[in-house]
Amino acid sequence: MTTTSLPTWSELPADHPLLQLHSRLPTILEEANHSQIWGVRLIKTTPPAFSSLLILQKYLRSVANDVDNAAENLTKTLKWRKEFGLDKENAIPEEFGPDFEGLGYVTQVGKENGGANIVTWNVYGAVRDIKKPFGDLQRFLRWRIGLMERAISHLQLATTSTPIPDYGKGDDPHRIDQIHLYGGVSFLRMDPLIKAASKATIEIMQAHYPELLLRKFFVEVPLIMSWMFSAISFFVSAETAKKFQVISYKENLGKELGKLEDIPKDLGGNGPDLATLDKRLISDDVA
Incomplete structure (x- = not known):
């Protein structure tokens, strides 16, 4: 960027x-x-x-x-x-293994008017055994913070020459989209482990990652449960709550994000799956 x-x-x-x-x-x-x-x-x-x-x-x-x-x-x-333990020089990335496989991705979505947005994806429907990713809260937080840090690294904050307008005088151009996919998740049986992980994550993001959220999409939320995500606004700032969007049908996500070739077909785009798009972003970094 x-x-x-x-x-x-x-x-x-x-x-x-x-x-x-x-x-x-x-x-x-x-x-x-x-x-x-x-x-x-x-x-x-x-x-x-x-x-x-x-x-x-x-x-x-x-x-x-x-x-x-x-x-x-x-x-x-x-x-x-x-x-x-963040920011250590020459630190070896922690390997979380199969317990977190398919749960999170970082991709880039081009915009029709040029440029691109960095996007983090949390695929909660990929969880098969709640105790494996959520049973150890500190381990989950290390994984979740690691995903956020990887996304932020693609904003290139150390090298960009694009300034941020003063408060109230324009949008911050250095932010990311967050997408939570809930297909296959039972909203009527929210496990205490998930509640604890969600609460801790929200607290950390609120306290230590200011002005980094562009938009947050809650996707495949049943219409009858949309009220629950409206209630989340009581736990975050009013400015953050305005960035929340609930999308019940995943096929409608594509038109909200940008270029369809950067969005999987099953999410309203015409691109490859999230794993492939994630690897594409890594390859671009290496190149």
Whole structure:
């Protein structure tokens, strides 16, 4: 998601919230004892590093330009990332084995007007034994956070030159779509293990992944159960809840996403299956 356009953060007024937050970086980094986030190493320089401003802008937008709140939240996130074991150099990716096979994918969907969106897919209907992926909560969270981190890596936040508008002045171009596929899931028997995993995941995403969600689709939700997903809005911010879309018929998903060749046929597109699309994105990275 890179571009040749020039950054627009070169002439900010001294009292701009972005520069105020940037001035606090030394204190934030010292307290957190961690500086890495989403492929970006936060640094305090003059002039400010573009990639650092990008991260700071996300935190500012998530709290309507409240500099104190943004500084507090960023500090908490950096501490959490260190504690969770993220950002380690030369870390060997954890292998989760067959218990998580077919449960999650990351793909890229082109847009008709150019560019592309990164998409994460959670295929809950692929779960055959609830205790295997959900029985160990910490293991599930490592897998789920790993999927999110892999998707974010494709946003290329460390190298992009596309700035993020100030709060209330335009859309953040560096976000991802999330799609939850519920075909084959029994909504009337929500297991406590799934409830616990869902609650913990929502809490982590809310606290440590601000301004990264473009849209979230709940697909193959029975019409009679649509109310349940409306109720989720009570547990997330109003801004996040506005991004939720419930789609009862999976064939209707394709027209919501973009180019049909990047969407599986059974989901309203004319492309290959999710596993193939996931591998295609990996191949593009290697190339």
